[in-house]
Amino acid sequence: MAGGAQVRRRTGLWAVAGSHAGIVPFALFALLFLILPTLQIVTGAFQGADGGFTLSNLAGLSEPNIVNAALISIKISLLTALLGTVFGLLLAIAVTRGGLPPALRNATMTFSGVASNFAGVPLAFAFIATLGRLGLITVLLRDVFNINLAAMGFNLISFTGLTLAYLYFQIPLMVLIITPALDGLKREWREAAESLGATGTQYWRMVALPALWPSLLGTFALLFANAFGAVATAMALTGSSLSIIPIILFAQVRGDVLQDPHLGYAIAFGMIVVTALANVVYIALRARAERWVK
Template structure:
């Protein structure tokens, strides 16, 4: 009879096993075998190749940059909303919009930016025609690695809002009242109470944003058609390339590198979230 309560989890467990666990195991396992099925470390050794290392570095810096910008701007938006009513219209509109925009990515987001600030985009043509400003005077940056910064920030800020706002809502009014009673200023409250309490939640959300950008693929694939400047695009190139002699399963090794990074980041995120929940109870 004790098994019955767990039967409801069976569909979800089946989904996780079939669509998450099995593909992950197959992807990781393929990195240790060659095209003949023999065990090899050549694919894993390729992670030390300068080209691969440069790809990981590119993924790191663009993920870190967009995560920091998204975290800071999103936190400021949350701070601006701290005095609004939780169930108020303004809060609901912003939270609803953030929930939608945080999931607005892939080809749709790439098309939106191409149509807006692409070479022949609406804003690009308007600036060049009416103001004489050519935003592509130094090159077509939107279709290169720097062009991913704006689209990534576009969905990073809403994600920060929906993940960090609950932490701000968890600040107890009694703490501010106690600070005021003891003669503390607003600056003192945020320096000695608010900031230390919110720090784990902020850095946890920052890590979540980093992981979100590091694993993003569809938007980058739609914008960057030439080259493999980030790890997800390098995996795509490894899967479709016919010139990787002796390293036909390099994609599995690249996936292993990505999973290691994601495990480290998400473990740190879980630890910070566990610390955050202590004072939210």
């Protein structure tokens, strides 16, 4: 009897180990490319050039150029998060509740999945080829419609241009995240509202939007974190002409003139704190929204 129990115990252990074997590659990947680098950044932020403990790196975050870059990053993150939330919500409502053909919804969701991950050098090149000084749209507006974007003050390598580039992946990301929440709106809620004499506008203002509010705020926080940490698109599009915090970080870690790796670690540590807080807000609000809908 004891031997049989021991065999069953071993069999159960092997079954548990086998059921969790699939997460081993992911756990190793997260350890090597997320956890250990993050620990190195946190450790480096509190180390001096001699390897000893210091707070001077964090004190360096108060330098005027770093503060100004952080403010610009926060502004562009807030603006793109707000615009991405509004326009993404409208687009998601149109494809889920607007009575459009299912094929159009599938095409929109497929495009959103691709566009939300389309960033970096390819996205910057696409915008330069489209809205740059000799871009397709720029030349077309100038030669055909006599509209000179440059004379009107538009410059792709600016705050406005970078905002447009960020919106290219912010809006599709909003569509992907908010669509399940829209699908979670129960049909009975609208039927009950209509039976009580509510119009479509009143339904959205008094029922749907209050139900979606935690999801909207959570997604806004996620879009903020997504824009705040974006670096490749900004580097490729604006170079050093627009000073945002990821570019300052890159200059401190990889630059030839301003190189100070430990100050770079401190900047990266600050970015981790900001993005982590935004993601915590998103997770908390998303969990609340899911409980409310259930």
